[in-house]
Amino acid sequence: MARAAADGAGEGALLVRADEAEPELFLRAEGYLFVCPENLASMSGAMKEMFDRCYYPLLGRIEGRPYATAIAAGSDGTQAQAQIDRIVTGWRLRRVAEPLIVNLGAQSPEAILAPKTLSSAATQQCRELGMMMAEGLRLGIY
Numbered sequence: 390m391a392r393a394a395a396d397g398a399g400e401g402a403l404l405v406r407a408d409e410a411e412p413e414l415f416l417r418a419e420g421y422l423f424v425c426p427e428n429l430a431s432m433s434g435a436m437k438e439m440f441d442r443c444y445y446p447l448l449g450r451i452e453g454r455p456y457a458t459a460i461a462a463g464s465d466g467t468q469a470q471a472q473i474d475r476i477v478t479g480w481r482l483r484r485v486a487e488p489l490i491v492n493l494g495a496q497s498p499e500a501i502l503a504p505k506t507l508s509s510a511a512t513q514q515c516r517e518l519g520m521m522m523a524e525g526l527r528l529g530i531y
Contacts, residue, residue: 397519466490
């Protein structure tokens with residue numbers, strides 16, 4: 390999902406793993422697209438750790454910047470979405486797109502552990518979200 394969004398955003402996008410994201414990267418970026426799986430009704434541990442590590446160093450320094458989210462879910466995704474929204478409220482970020490939750494339907498142990506493949510429709514939604522973020526930033530809409 391993140392790769393598809395970055396492809397849609399084009400050359401200006403920087404695709405960064407949560408475990409590699411540092412406060413300096415946030416400060417240089419004009420906007421953010423947070424992409425993660427929902428694990429056990431929560432955002433992924435890597436995403437939570439990134440927020441834990443970057444939250445206080447960025448507090449009061451990135452207010453008003455735009456953000457959007459894309460969640461890969463086995464069935465629901467809303468809890469991971471709610472966690473991210475709660476956290477970025479403290480940063481005073483501004484949501485600029487409806488949450489994108491892709492339900493992959495993985496409910497059995499085998500399906501949960503299996504590699505996931507996005508449908509072409511879900512891939513296109515991710516690309517469009519990345520494109521929308523990039524274009525909105527480029528045009529100064531956000």
